[in-house]
Amino acid sequence: MNAIIDIFPVLMQGITITITVLLASAFFGYLMAFIAGLCRLSNNIVLRKFTGFYVEIFRGTSLIVQLFWLFYAIPILFGIELGSNWWAGVIAIALNYGAYMSEVVRGSILSIAKGQTEAATALNMSRLQRMRLVIFPQAVRMMLPEFGNYLIQMLKATSLVSLIGMTDILYYGDILRSNDLSQAPMVYLLVLVFYFIMALPLIWLTRKMEQVSKKGVAN
Amino acid sequence: MNNNSWSWETFADAFPIVIQGIGITLGLTIACYLFALVFGLVWTLLRRVPNKPFNWVITWIMEFIRSTPPLVQLFFLYYAWPMIPVVGVALSPFTSAVLGLGIHFSTYIGEVYRSGIDGVDKGQWEASRALNFSTRQKWTKIVLPQAIPPTIPMLGNYLIIMFKEVPLASTIGVVGILQMANDYGAQHWTYIEPLTIVAILFLILSYPSAILIKKLENRVNGNFNKKSALSTIEKRGAA
Numbered sequence: 001m002n003a004i005i006d007i008f009p010v011l012m013q014g015i016t017i018t019i020t021v022l023l024a025s026a027f028f029g030y031l032m033a034f035i036a037g038l039c040r041l042s043n044n045i046v047l048r049k050f051t052g053f054y055v056e057i058f059r060g061t062s063l064i065v066q067l068f069w070l071f072y073a074i075p076i077l078f079g080i081e082l083g084s085n086w087w088a089g090v091i092a093i094a095l096n097y098g099a100y101m102s103e104v105v106r107g108s109i110l111s112i113a114k115g116q117t118e119a120a121t122a123l124n125m126s127r128l129q130r131m132r133l134v135i136f137p138q139a140v141r142m143m144l145p146e147f148g149n150y151l152i153q154m155l156k157a158t159s160l161v162s163l164i165g166m167t168d169i170l171y172y173g174d175i176l177r178s179n180d181l182s183q184a185p186m187v188y189l190l191v192l193v194f195y196f197i198m199a200l201p202l203i204w205l206t207r208k209m210e211q212v213s214k215k216g217v218a219n
Numbered sequence: 220m221n222n223n224s225w226s227w228e229t230f231a232d233a234f235p236i237v238i239q240g241i242g243i244t245l246g247l248t249i250a251c252y253l254f255a256l257v258f259g260l261v262w263t264l265l266r267r268v269p270n271k272p273f274n275w276v277i278t279w280i281m282e283f284i285r286s287t288p289p290l291v292q293l294f295f296l297y298y299a300w301p302m303i304p305v306v307g308v309a310l311s312p313f314t315s316a317v318l319g320l321g322i323h324f325s326t327y328i329g330e331v332y333r334s335g336i337d338g339v340d341k342g343q344w345e346a347s348r349a350l351n352f353s354t355r356q357k358w359t360k361i362v363l364p365q366a367i368p369p370t371i372p373m374l375g376n377y378l379i380i381m382f383k384e385v386p387l388a389s390t391i392g393v394v395g396i397l398q399m400a401n402d403y404g405a406q407h408w409t410y411i412e413p414l415t416i417v418a419i420l421f422l423i424l425s426y427p428s429a430i431l432i433k434k435l436e437n438r439v440n441g442n443f444n445k446k447s448a449l450s451t452i453e454k455r456g457a458a
Contacts, residue, residue: 060429061421062383065397069418072410152286159288163390170291177298184299185307192287192295199286 003186010176011190014169018198021086021158021168025093026151032098037105051102058099064160067092071164089161097154104146108139141213148206152199159195169194229412237399237416244395247316248382254321255328255381256374262329263336285326290387293319297391316388324381328374335370336362372436379425379432386417396420 039051058066071088112135120130162171173191177184265277284292297315301307310318339362347361389398400413 056426057422060426061418062386062397064386064389065414065417065421068397068401068410069414072404073414156286156288156290159290170288170294173291174294177294181298182302184302185295188291188295188299191291192283195287195291196283203282203286 003183004190007176007183007187007190010172011169011187011194014167014172015194017086017161017166017168017171018158021089021093021161021166022155022198024090025097025154025158028090028094029097029101029150029154030147032094033101033105036098036102037109040102040106041109054095055099055102058096059103063092063096063157064163066096067160067164085161085164085166088164089158089166093154093157093160097150097157101147101150104143104150105139108142109135111142112138141215144209144213145206148202148209152202152206155195155199155202225411226409229407229409230416233400233403233407233413234416236403237396237413238420240394240396240399241420243313243393244382244385244397247313247388247393247395248378248385250313250317251320251324251385252378252381254317255324255377258321258325259328259332262325263332266329266333281326281329284323289320289323289384290390292323293387293391295319312388312392315391316385316393320381320384320387324377324384328377331370331373331377332366335366338369339365368439371439372432375428375432375435379428382425382428383421 036051036055039047040055042048067089070092071085074088116134116138117130120134125133158168159170162168162174165171169191173187176187262277262281266274268274268277293315296310296319297312300315301309343361343365344357347357352361386395386397389395389401392398394402396417400410400417403413404410
């Protein structure tokens, strides 16, 4: 019990980093997902191919490789300073999961029954109105459970930022372990519990979203 | 050596070194995947035990493993496991990686099996009972032939996902391509070329496999096994 009291506050120091990285990468990840998902449905072939290229690159390689690549290579290669390792972490996670989630966006929009588009056209709606009023509200509902699952994935992915020197929960856990090896089991168990406690509301949210998505989609 | 911009010389120099790690990366992928395939079966069987509290416990253990980072799980197995009294044993980095990633992904694969079994029409179970099939016949002749084919594309996807997660093992010292690239970077003070080689290797290996799996998916959607299972029932019924 004493060990927990010693370890807990140290790990707590890392929680802000973990949470801010999660929130920022979720925000940019969803943004990327919608942009890329809609671009891949565009009539413009250049736009379609270009986003297709982005999606395949980021889905075809590993997140940890992308993270290292962004952190070590981008500043040298293009002379761009990403500002800090915080941004490198957020951009890597957002681009990676944005690529996966863009497929969810695309798939959901494509899965809306064709009759819906035809009915909207029959009602003399413009392309934009059709998307905004008919297709999108239904498609977004279908995306929700998958978005929830990916949010949990992103939470897990934030643990990688400790590898590029960010002071998140895992980073403090590693420090504690290197100070006293015999504490390792308790330290990592607590780190796991920390992540699980953060995941719990997301698990609950995903289940709620599953219920929502079942309602209100026309076949 | 130039470390401010891209250099093809460095690229050519790093390539043969980085690629030395490919055997370990591929071997680890296969080992983790096989472990996850087998261990996934354990979850599926445990979840079929008809006892509510037991099911609840298993569900939450799976949820815990699934929603916590595999990186921390690797660290736990590699650094913490040997320190645990009585049951603790020191594991090699490779074994830790196989166990850590294998157990993590077995919870996903267990769900795939379950969805496959749940996907078998209820009438099929009833029909095989009505025809007085033994438990073994029911599973081998009716349920599994229908449950397995739809899960094959999903299982294939997890092989690719596993391949992309395996570089995590470099953090506990498994010398795959990523570790090779990092070592090269640290020695020559240039990370762009070796890390780019790693990225290219990943693309070369994972992209064609993804296309193959998509093709497989289209074939499986033909539901060819449903027919053969139905004909088994018909034959049995006629006899």
